[in-house]
Amino acid sequence: MSNNSVSALDIARRLPGIMRRFPSIARGYYYYALKDGNRELTLGTLIERNAERHGQRPAVLFDDRVITWNEFNGWANRIAGFLRAQGLTKGDAIAVFLENRPELLAVVAGAAKLGVACAMLNTSQKGKVLEHSINLIEPKMVVVGEELIPSFEGVKDKVKTSHPTPFLFVPDVNTLNAFGEAPEGYLNMAERVSTFNSDNPELCDPPRMGDTAIYLFTSGTTGLPKAAPGSHRKFIKAYGGFGLMSLAMEPEDVLYCTLPLYHGTALLVCWGSVLAGGSAIALRRKFSARAFWDDVRRYRATTFGYVGELCRYLLNQPASDQDRAHGLTKMIGNGLRPSIWREFKERFGIETVAELYASSEGNIGFSNFFNMDNTVGFSTAPYKLVKFRDGTRDPIRNTKGHMEEVAKGEPGLLIGEITKKWSFEGYTQKDATEKSILRDAFKKGDAWFNTGDVLKEIGCRHLQFVDRMGDTYRWKGENVSTNEVENIIDGSGMVEEAIVYGVEIPKTNGKAGMVTLVPHSNGREFDVNRLFAYLKANLPTYAIPVFVRVTQAIEKTGTFKYRKVDIQKTGYSLDRAEEKVFAWLPKTEGYTRLTPELVADIDGGKVNF
Structure with missing residues (x-):
């Protein structure tokens, strides 16, 4: 079996082991269903x-x-x-x-x-x-x-x-x-x-x-x-x-x-x-x-x-x-x-x-029932992988107002149909629940749960996780809300603007938090470690941004939206000479300003985050 595919032959090879477990499987399906x-x-x-x-x-x-x-x-x-x-x-x-x-x-x-x-x-x-x-x-x-x-x-x-x-x-x-x-x-x-x-x-x-x-x-x-x-x-x-x-x-x-x-x-x-x-x-x-x-x-x-x-x-x-x-x-x-x-x-x-x-x-789950490699398995729940806008969790709708599935093997936004059997329990806040529901996706009156995650099919209806989209990222095994961190930073009184996102670090899982911010122009020099102390007092450790980029202005679109995808692609690089970039290095109690040598060490996997 290749690293990124599941075939009928691969599944057939697992059948003897599956048959030995049949009594447990039959009992399990009774409870699951x-x-x-x-x-x-x-x-x-x-x-x-x-x-x-x-x-x-x-x-x-x-x-x-x-x-x-x-x-x-x-x-x-x-x-x-x-x-x-x-x-x-x-x-x-x-x-x-x-x-x-x-x-x-x-x-x-x-x-x-x-x-x-x-x-x-x-x-x-x-x-x-x-x-x-x-x-x-x-x-x-x-x-x-x-x-x-x-x-x-x-x-x-x-x-x-x-x-x-x-x-x-x-x-x-x-x-x-x-x-x-x-x-x-x-x-x-x-x-x-x-x-x-x-x-x-x-x-x-x-x-x-x-x-x-x-x-x-x-x-x-x-x-x-x-x-x-x-x-x-x-x-x-x-x-x-x-x-x-x-x-x-x-x-x-x-x-x-x-x-x-x-x-x-x-x-x-x-x-x-x-x-x-x-x-x-x-x-x-x-x-x-x-x-x-x-x-x-x-x-x-x-x-x-x-x-x-x-x-x-x-x-x-x-x-x-x-x-x-x-x-x-x-x-x-x-x-x-x-x-x-x-x-x-x-x-x-x-x-x-x-x-x-x-x-x-969520109302949908996948399980690697056949013990295949590199897959989250399959699901008996109704779902689709649909086209989405890059850098967001928003599906694309065609001229008829409907969503479109991606081609097999292509990454798509996972959505799960909400039915009587596959109900969506949602959140305690009704408005938050409604925001996670996509209505009239393929026909009038239907409803789907938007997972906000991108997956792709690798054969025999087995999926592989690709990325978490939109306003969350995953770091140290925890989901981090960018808006939550931005709200906390805004409460510090130290910044005029702040945008939070996840960036990849070589040889790590998930994405590390990074904030690009504009300090308050109050005549005082921005103290990045005063910000660190505030963040440490108000955020879980995993949600504290690993990187901080200090700039004088954050680029926006003509409709005043942040160019988040472009900012994210820049990561923690030092390409912009007029900006300072800091990192919270392992076993330290504050931010350290990055140098080309430190960036090279991080890129080379020499810094153990």
Whole structure:
């Protein structure tokens, strides 16, 4: 098989392996295809089922902790009892601000049993962005981990809640029985939870498959983060589609997850796959390339969750005779680039790459069901790849007002048809939801979800990811909204104009953030590191622009639109002598002015971003 094609013969070669997995595939498709949103099949019932079937097997591994399915289910039940005693009922929401640790999963599980939705806050957020995210949901209560109290304290007084004791403290300890000491103004959740019983809750109106289980925050394409509701159905689809059909998970499997659990890839895809097998999830707070394989051996992991950047970091580690000394043979995630796909599999002995394409809010997903190379796989959902305007996420319409599909093999904007079966859950903000819908695309009355992503077909309806278009880019495995960063920079009071975009750096995944700005003409010299300090206080680390171009004017079109594509092509080059370009170099605490020598090192891949 070539690097960029999938043929019928390639698929035929996979059929013997597919047939061996047929029982798991058949079960998986049953769950994946379920439509009835009124069924009492939810995240909570999946956990209870595993407690019955695999009660003494591990459910969660973390540091030295081993939590069995019985213990985890009982813990979730106590949390459900506590939340119920606080007056929370089906349809309410709480916000969860915890790093990767068992407590996060237990809170989500406990809330799910009542039909209370969890808004999964990005732990990198702070200041205005964090305040905005919480207030989008207006949760009844906010669960805050001890490790994130300093970040939350900065917005605590500005958070909108509707409960007499809204702030819940979860101690950062390594045992189920240590309660710590809650700061003033917080209720000690761990201590209170311990007083409730561990029986499955009995409810008059239990949650259903179509009810909201979680809110995931996405940068979207414009402005500040948006909150995308995710129903229990999304867990059920991941359970069937990824856990059973793609990975054929079993009770003996262990999935190692270092991806943040506020992301859909970790919470829905990875945990959903674990639920399907009655398997265990092994958690680490943050990814470490040096510790990765030691953890894999320690937890006896068979599977791991990834994004492309994570894989690149692992490949950049020095080769070792221990590279295959492990039992890990499967991986699931997104963003593995064709340029390193085969190298990664061969070096580390990976047999199954369950690459996928999906979004938190979207109605369409692709899965590499046949385990082909260099593809996100195929989808049973109705979709099209259409022509689009360069540098935007806008489709082109012909003289009849309709969109046109691209030729096979050509990059096109991916759009997914919105139907009763393939519904679009959208965002909590109706205007944001409507902006993502394309109407009358091919005929009057039709509706399509605009993914904002460009993909291309490489054969047998298998697609390959090409690029993220418009007003977002992806860096360090995170989506970054250019408008969000621009709004924060505007709030600094230091610039007259700023335009943010992504630029490619050799030997990295995604695109690094860059801003071209015009400083305020107030007679003072522009202090780029004063700007850096402001950005660090108001943005997640991954959203801080890596490059800054300081200029006296930003070129616009005759209709006063920025020539964003032209600006982006210039990148961090020093071709314009009258402009200064700065870079946030690794392991530094500020911007450094670029020189021709530094640019050459970056272009040569000598600077490890």
